[in-house]
Amino acid sequence: MIAPETQARTGGTADGVLVVEDLCVEFRMMNRWVPVLDNVSLTVRPGHTVGLAGESGSGKSVTASTVLGLHRSAGGRATGGHVWFDGRDLLTLDDVELRGVRGARIGLILQQPQRSLDPAFTVGDQIAETIRAHFQVSRREAWGRAVTMLDEVGIPSAARRAHEYPHTFSGGMCQRVMIAIALAADPQILVADEPTTALDVTIQAQVLGLLKEQQAERGLGILFITHDLGVIAEMCDTMAVMYAGQVVEQGPAASVLRRPRHPYTHGLLAAMPRPAIRRLTPIAGRVPAPHEMPAACRFEPRCAFSTSACKATVPDLVIGSNESGVRCLRRDELTVVAR
Ligand SMILES: Nc1ncnc2c1ncn2[C@@H]1O[C@H](COP(=O)(O)OP(=O)(O)OP(=O)(O)O)[C@@H](O)[C@H]1O
Ligand SMILES: [Mg+2]
Structure with a gap:
């Protein structure tokens, strides 16, 4: 999903736009x-939410962690492309x-709120510490801002609860605290990896x-990762579906x-629990491991519509209007089937 901002780029992107290229x-x-x-x-613009969907192992979290430069400490390396933000390629920093x-500038929320908080410090201290890491303010002022943040994310009796430790908070409350920490430095982009799973x-x-x-108040751009298409429908303006390390539809x-x-994408939708549908249709097979990728179309071994051409030709992600794109040799025929 290459934005016009990228095409017109002269070494940078528009303010607050994240472009993964x-x-x-x-x-x-x-x-x-x-x-x-x-x-x-992918392109994440201010005030917009981009959903990243796909089965387990499709590469959603690796995409998120590379945006934040965390792939290096996980033992990974970027071998191509760019992560443009604020006129810089984050991969080169x-x-x-x-x-x-x-x-x-880019906040992060992860799936396991309890594990992301430090059990040894009060929630107020953890938010205040984040504030002090990014702004030159006194302890007292950071604490005051931490309490305001807790209140903003809907923690009742914020001034009292700021003194408490994470184990006294429920899962939902911990996730609210994580959101407060992620937003404490007033980032422009929020990367949320399965934040509600x-x-x-x-x-x-x-x-x-x-x-x-919070997005409406702050004009945040959000990269929202989830395997739940219902949540994507609820939250996202645009979306990308990943399979085996590639975007296959957007x-x-x-x-x-x-x-x-x-x-x-058809298969993911058919496998989604919905009240009106009694029988779910799972997609047969599993996502291939990185070392066993099919040479042509990566989804071909599991695809009910595969032909001999699909086994032989590598499909490109073909981009049309509205930045819509699909990586399938039979994309035009299958549009008709889908309707
Ligand atoms: N640190 C690592 N070392 C080696 N392989 C890794 C590492 N992190 C991820 N991978 C591999 O990269 C692929 C993509 O993993 P990723 O965690 O991005 O999947 P995901 O789409 O987030 O899945 P899930 O829905 O389970 O969170 C997987 O095959 C995974 O095994
Ligand atoms: Mg993941």
Whole structure:
């Protein structure tokens, strides 16, 4: 999904726009470097939410961690592409420079809120510490701001609860605290990797509502990762579907979900629990491991529409209007089937 901002680029992007362009990442496995992401491109604009969907192992978290420069400490390396933000390619920054971006300009929320908080410090201290890491303010002022943040993310009796430790907070409350920490430095972009997956549905709805509220107030751009297409429908303006390290379909979320064009997106939708449908249709087979990728279309071994051409030809992600794109040789025929 290459934005006009990229095409017109003169070494940078428009303010607050995150552009992931043709990103390729490898990890070392079994004594060799194995590609895990293949030419992944995404654009996150201020006030907009981009959903990243796909089965387990499709490369969603690796995309998120590479945006934040965390792939290096996980043992990965970027072998191609760019992560443009604030006129710089984040892939070229060293660890010190990246620390100035991570947290400050791009916030991160992860799936397991309890594990992300430090059990040894009060929640107020953890938010205040983040504030002091990014702003030159006194302890007292940071504490005051931390309490305001807790109040903003909907923690009742924020001034009292700021003195408490994470174990006294429920999962949903911990996730609210994580959102407060992620937003404490007033970032322009928020990367949320499965932020509500560990929560029950009512709490999930509240946390999603909170994210939307904060987005509207701050004009945040959000990269929202989830395997739950219902959550994508609720939260996202545009979406990308990943399979085996590649984006296989992208476009405005409503049209991708209403009229999917890639057989894999079809399959994900058919496997989604919905009240009116009694029998779910799982996609047969599994996502191939990075070292066993099919040479042509990566989804071909699982695809009900595969032909001999699909086994022989590498499909490109063909981009049409509205930045919609689909990586399938039979994309035009299958549009008709999907309708
Ligand atoms: N540190 C690592 N070392 C080696 N391989 C890794 C590492 N991190 C991820 N991978 C591999 O990269 C691929 C993509 O993993 P990733 O975690 O991005 O999947 P995901 O789409 O986030 O899945 P899930 O829905 O389970 O979170 C997987 O095959 C995974 O095994
Ligand atoms: Mg993941």
